[in-house]
Structures are given as C-alpha cells and as structure tokens.
Amino acid sequence: MNFAKRAIVALKKIPEGRVATYGLLAASISTPRAARAIGLVLSKFKADSQIPWYRVINSKGMISIENLAVPKQEQARRLQKEGVRVEFRNGNYWVDLKKYLWKFKS
DNA sequence: GGTTTGACCCTAA
C-alpha cells in the first residue's frame, strides 16, 4: 500500500469530535517526519469527501489551510458541527489540543 | 530520474 492510501486508512481512525495533527498522523503510519507529505495528500480532497479530511490541523492547534478550493472557514464549520469548539483569533481558527487531540494507538 | 513544491515541524537564538 502506498503512502497516500495508508494516510487515508489512518484518517478514518480519528473519531468524530476529535482532531489529529499532521505530524502525529504521519507518525502513526511509521513515517514520523512526513508531516508535509500528509498535507499534500489532504490537499487532493474535495470538501464533500466521505473521508474526514477536516479532522487534521497543525501542531499548534491551528487550522492550516490556504487552499482556495476548500476555505478554512469550511473546515472550522465541519468541526464545530460535530462538537469541537473552534475559536477565531488573529484571522485564524484554533482548536484546544488538550481537549480534542486524538492519540493513535502505538 | 533530478528538481521543485507545499493544508508541516523542530530548534536555536
């Protein structure tokens, strides 16, 4: 299975109402330093995909999206819809990792 | 098959 497919399998393991970071998701598929490559995979999804692409944020708890096809506002909305509290601050959306971060099984 | 490009992340100052 190639990298992108493994990433998608891991993505589906993030439960509703929780988030993961790019780095931890990469680590969970045995490539701990491939955080940027995860972003590359996610960039291919459309907003209405079945895969929960929106449950991934950066290590600081910020929604990290510049893509024009899917505005960050849309990601914030999707998260809020399933119970994640999202705060708007300094032009960006923030999530409290202490509360919502999902830790993958070792 | 070398080079460039990011929805990243850690370190040092």
Added chain:
DNA sequence: ATTAGGGCCAAAC
C-alpha cells in the same frame, strides 16, 4: 514567549 531558518517526505512536473 516569539520567530526566522532549515530539514523532511511524497507527488507532481
């Protein structure tokens, strides 16, 4: 506490 700089990896050219 904040931030610039550099390293990393997989895809797309």
